[in-house]
Amino acid sequence: MNVQNTPRQVKATRQSSDWWRGGVIYQIYPRSFQDSNGDGVGDLKGITERLDYIASLGVDAIWISPFFKSPMKDFGYDVSDYRDVDPMFGTLDDFRELMNQAHAKGLKVMIDLVLSHTSDQHPWFNESRGSRANAKSDWYVWSDPKPDGTPPNNWLSIFGGSAWQWDSRRLQYYLHNFLTSQPDLNFHCADVQDALLDVARFWLELGVDGFRLDTINFYFHDKQLRDNPALPLEERNASIAPAVNPYNHQDHLFSKSQPENIAFLERLRALTDEYEGRACLGEVGDAQRGLEIMGEYTSGDRRMHMCYAFEFLEKRALTASYAKQVFDQLEAKAGDAWPCWAFSNHDVQRHASRWNLSDVAARQYAVLMMCLRGSACLYQGEELGLHEADVPFEKLQDPYGIEFWPEFKGRDGCRTPMVWVAQDEQSGFSTGDPWLPVSAAQAECATDRLEADPQSMLHHYRRAIALRHAHSALASGAQTDMAQNGSVLSFLREDASEQVFCSFNLGTDTAEVKLSGGNWRSIGLDLGAVEGAGSVMLNASQFCLMAREKE
CATH class of the missing domain: 3.20.20.80 (Glycosidases)
Incomplete structure (x- = not known):
């Protein structure tokens, strides 16, 4: 290649x-x-x-x-x-x-x-937080506090703590799934x-x-x-x-x-x-x-x-x-x-x-x-x-x-x-x-x-x-017959023109892989793939790739 x-x-x-x-x-x-x-x-x-x-x-x-x-x-x-x-x-x-x-x-x-x-510095947010009546007042997720002043619900931010931040201008909380400086847009608008x-x-x-x-x-x-x-x-x-x-x-x-x-x-x-x-x-x-x-x-x-x-x-x-x-x-x-x-x-x-x-x-x-x-x-x-x-x-x-x-x-x-x-x-x-x-x-x-x-x-x-890119079956073909045998993962990729058999030993133990049918040829040898025919022994981190034309 x-x-x-x-x-x-x-x-x-x-x-x-x-x-x-x-x-x-x-x-x-x-x-x-x-x-x-x-x-x-x-x-x-x-x-x-x-x-x-x-x-x-x-x-x-x-x-x-x-x-x-x-x-x-x-x-x-x-x-x-x-x-x-x-x-x-x-x-x-x-x-x-x-x-x-x-x-x-x-x-x-x-x-x-x-x-x-x-960002909370986006002009949209600056306008939205200005009042409850402006043109973009509902462009972000605003909510009144609970009667005791706590956030409207229990939602959490991925970056830690509550997903709600108090805003003293609107006297409401706004939603932020990430940083407090990243207010969430209101897609219901x-x-x-x-x-x-x-x-x-x-x-x-x-x-x-x-x-x-x-x-x-x-x-x-x-x-x-x-x-x-x-x-x-x-x-x-x-x-x-x-x-x-x-x-x-x-x-x-x-x-x-x-x-x-x-x-x-x-x-x-x-x-x-x-x-x-x-x-x-x-x-x-x-x-x-x-x-x-x-x-x-x-x-x-x-x-x-x-x-x-x-x-x-x-x-x-x-x-x-x-x-x-x-x-x-x-x-x-x-x-x-x-x-x-x-x-x-x-x-x-x-x-x-x-x-x-x-x-x-x-x-x-x-x-x-x-x-x-x-x-x-x-x-x-x-x-x-x-x-x-x-x-x-x-x-x-x-x-x-x-x-x-x-x-x-x-x-x-x-x-x-x-x-x-x-x-x-x-x-x-x-x-x-x-x-x-x-x-x-x-x-x-x-x-x-x-x-x-x-x-x-x-x-x-x-x-x-x-x-x-050299094998259309790998790029966009179907994937079938996925199997796990111990530490070996095997599957078939195919499209209208070819089939490619893929087998990977993702563990540490040596394993035998058997392939039925004929007319297979080894591919990926320049990548270190193990060459085989009807069966092949795969050591740790070894793999085998075989391809054949479809009749």
Whole structure:
């Protein structure tokens, strides 16, 4: 397989309107990707400078985390102007140039829309909190206190404490599922929905290829403001919030994931469909019903194109039995759902550390990602095999980590700057003092070092992505016959032209895998796949990939 030509070949064949189906998306956290002006913060021009590198990976699209105007209390996820770029990241013209150059290299561009809430410095909120009678008085979720002055119900914030904040101007509480400086918009107000759809249209007109939709199931709240019930101890799942957070003590039946959301998602999809080849990727944040909601939100062709839940982003190891359990649940609850899988992102500990993976195991998991049914998100630095960086308390920026330190160290360890040049003082990220410290341990895996080694993790990821694009069954085919035999996970991917048999030993014991039928040929040998025929022995972290043409 000619890896050097792979990006050009892929881009020549994946320009159809359903490019997202089985596509590989590369997530960029702009603060930490590349600083172009020496202020220690990554920016849009920095991303543009690195587009050749991204294209060389063979990915289909980039997803850029928020770069809108913001007071940066939650690093861009608290938006104060949806239609402009924060000066720390550049200008709208910088974004246009980034997008034009990305498109010229065959890369789609998705942006991160944060619609569930705004910053408390957004003009909408300033007007809404001014009185109970102004034109935007109901654009946010306001409620009178209980007779004793306490909040209207028991809802909790993901960032700790009550989800309600007292406002002395209106003498009411407002809802915030995240920081107190991130008030929730009231989606029960038709004007709010219209305003947010206008925001989406602005960016679609500008030429973006799609949206990653932050906290997509948080848009609506229960109009009656009913209390959430307690969650039994044995059912608590710390995938959405750390175990030390009392948020895990509730079953969030009423504070999110409301049925009214479906109609709004259909409006958003209808708008997106006015523009050819655009796609919506939703983030589903629910520890108990994530797969079920993913199915609801991607069912048919009138809702989201794809969604991701947190099953493979949590601390629980991705074993053969757990992977089968997830796919069995997905099939039972939402057989036609189109998932988008990620092992790492900007909100969780990097999976190489989270699952304590050896280099060999990390390589296997990269291939597994490229073989699973669904689309795939890779997080910047994942292709370098980066582990979580160690950020001392005095250097922390994340309010989440500061709140729950030391039991939960927050999200800064996965957000440290990208490492480009091993010997440079800041590893090629910036000529200035970076907003988070550059990890010396990560610098050992800088791209310049890995580029020079054909057997490095970086080249392994390129080959894995190329494998996915070389086999249409892996990119967008059906997935059947998933089986777990001890530590081995096996399944079949197929479309009209071919079948691909995939088998991964995710444990430590040697296991035999048998394959029935004939005419199979081994593939993925350049990735370390074990060559076999009717049967093959797989040691720990080994895998076997076989393909055959369909008659």
